[in-house]
Amino acid sequence: MILYYSATGNTKFIATELAKKLDDQCIDLLVRIRKNDYSELHSDKPFIVCAPVYMSEMPRFVYDYLKNTSFTGSRAVYFIADNAGYAGITAWQAKKLFKKKDMEFMGCAEPVMPNNYYISHYKGQTDDEIKDRLFKAFDKIDEISNSIQNCEKLKTRHVLLAEKLITLPINSYFCKHKINAKDFSVLDKCIGCGKCEEVCPLSNITLREDKPSWGDSCSHCMACIGNCPTNAIEYGTVTREKGKYNFEEYRHFLNEIR
Numbered sequence: 001m002i003l004y005y006s007a008t009g010n011t012k013f014i015a016t017e018l019a020k021k022l023d024d025q026c027i028d029l030l031v032r033i034r035k036n037d038y039s040e041l042h043s044d045k046p047f048i049v050c051a052p053v054y055m056s057e058m059p060r061f062v063y064d065y066l067k068n069t070s071f072t073g074s075r076a077v078y079f080i081a082d083n084a085g086y087a088g089i090t091a092w093q094a095k096k097l098f099k100k101k102d103m104e105f106m107g108c109a110e111p112v113m114p115n116n117y118y119i120s121h122y123k124g125q126t127d128d129e130i131k132d133r134l135f136k137a138f139d140k141i142d143e144i145s146n147s148i149q150n151c152e153k154l155k156t157r158h159v160l161l162a163e164k165l166i167t168l169p170i171n172s173y174f175c176k177h178k179i180n181a182k183d184f185s186v187l188d189k190c191i192g193c194g195k196c197e198e199v200c201p202l203s204n205i206t207l208r209e210d211k212p213s214w215g216d217s218c219s220h221c222m223a224c225i226g227n228c229p230t231n232a233i234e235y236g237t238v239t240r241e242k243g244k245y246n247f248e249e250y251r252h253f254l255n256e257i258r
């Protein structure tokens with residue numbers, strides 16, 4: 001059973017490709033996460049959990065969801081940490097989390113995908129860079145599915161103590177003081193469709209007079225910005241300058257390798 005969370009489509013692409021190659025079922029965790037639905041998940045095949053990397057770790061809401069949910073049937077679990085260049089401490093976190101759940105950790109793969117975090121200091125990426133990453137990811141997905149098919153463990157990067165010592169306190173500070181929804185705004189072209197409300201994993205968006213209004217909890221996942229059908233959501237002036245990311249806008253590149 002393949003479980004995934006995806007804000008802007010990269011992880012969904014990886015999860016669905018794996019499902020096709022492994023002939024396995026694929027479950028989108030968004031609704032479960034939004035509803036704090038921790039009902040049991042059962043699979044006779046190994047569990048394969050796919051999630052993006054946020055600030056060098058697993059998104060905290062994904063971590064909480066996995067921690068609180070019971071997995072029955074197979075005791076084997078693979079983790080796929082979809083990232084834009086540095087997966088940080090995710091592999092270590094995943095290993096620790098699943099060991100506590102008495103599961104056999106089968107390793108963590110770190111496929112590199114295009115960056116969706118346009119509001120960070122990241123300089124942005126060209127279409128050629130996006131295409132190159134998608135092509136390489138396609139090969140990586142093949143490699144991952146072959147290993148899983150052969151019941152092999154995935155080669156897992158060793159996370160250094162220094163990485164943990166740097167990431168954990170910095171992220172606690174950032175999550176408390178810097179990651180918030182203050183700078184989101186909506187333009188007049190918003191049609192009040194409610195897509196942003198529906199895709200927010202923290203249920204932090206409500207429609208007021210048909211326009212999104214952001215509450216206090218926000219993970220900066222980029223789902224609201226990246227999935228708006230009229231491109232009406234901005235973050236300060238950054239997204240006007242750098243644009244926005246959604247995997248579906250680049251899927252056509254993959255036709256060139258199929």
Ligand SMILES: Cc1cc2nc3c(=O)[nH]c(=O)nc-3n(C[C@H](O)[C@H](O)[C@H](O)COP(=O)(O)O)c2cc1C
Pocket residue numbers: 005006007008009010011012052053054055056057082083084085086087088113114115116117219220221222247
């Ligand atoms: C809040 C946030 C933080 C991120 N931090 C990292 C990071 O530390 N390292 C990294 O390589 N990519 C980072 N990224 C990029 C995403 O992990 C990457 O683009 C991923 O493919 C997005 O997956 P999705 O489209 O399924 O949401 C971050 C993205 C967001 C939204």
